[in-house]
Amino acid sequence: MAWIYLLIASVFEVVFALATNATHGFTVLGPSLLTVGAAAGGIFFLSQALRTLDVGVGYTVWTGIGSVGTVVFGTIIFHEPLNAWKVLAFVLIIGGVLGLKISDKLTKGKDSEPQAEPKSVITV
Known part of the structure; x- marks a missing residue:
């Protein structure tokens, strides 16, 4: 589901860039x-994808x-x-995008579990 x-998110990114030109x-x-x-839609869906994908892979592909x-x-x-x-x-x-997708699949396996939530390093 993360790749979907x-x-x-990528479609939103393209719309964002093209619409920005028209503003x-x-x-x-x-x-x-x-x-x-x-912009909001792209960031929202990217954040959903990054719940499972590595940030380096997800952001680069996006x-x-x-x-x-x-x-x-x-x-x-x-024109x-x-x-x-x-x-x-x-x-x-x-x-490069295809290479990252393949490397992600090889690293995690086809049916990998989502990554654990990162612990916050900021304490108040």
């Missing part, structure tokens, strides 16, 4: 509200998918230029 949460410095209400909602998705949809929606270097970077990012 991570994919949902024109938060001067347009609709995209500004969408940006705030997408930002990787968000980065690739933002460039792809930025190219489609905003941003796409060149061979960007495509090569996509391939490397996607390879």
Whole structure:
């Protein structure tokens, strides 16, 4: 379920980035509200995924998918230029994301239990 949460969080991340571009410095209400909602949704679903996934894996995959998705949809929606270097970077990012997913599966096993809640190091 953690990987599904991570994919949902990644969709919110792409929406967040694209909507931020459309806010024109938060001067347009609709995209500004969408940006705030997408940011909140992305962080919420990322936090759900991180209940099981290692933070290094989860955060890296989230930002990787968000980065690739933002460039792809930025190219489609905003007609941003796409060149061979960007495509090569996509391939490397996607390879890294797949590598992290595979390493997570190999490290924890297919039916692993959620990690124990970390103990707080801050006491009051």
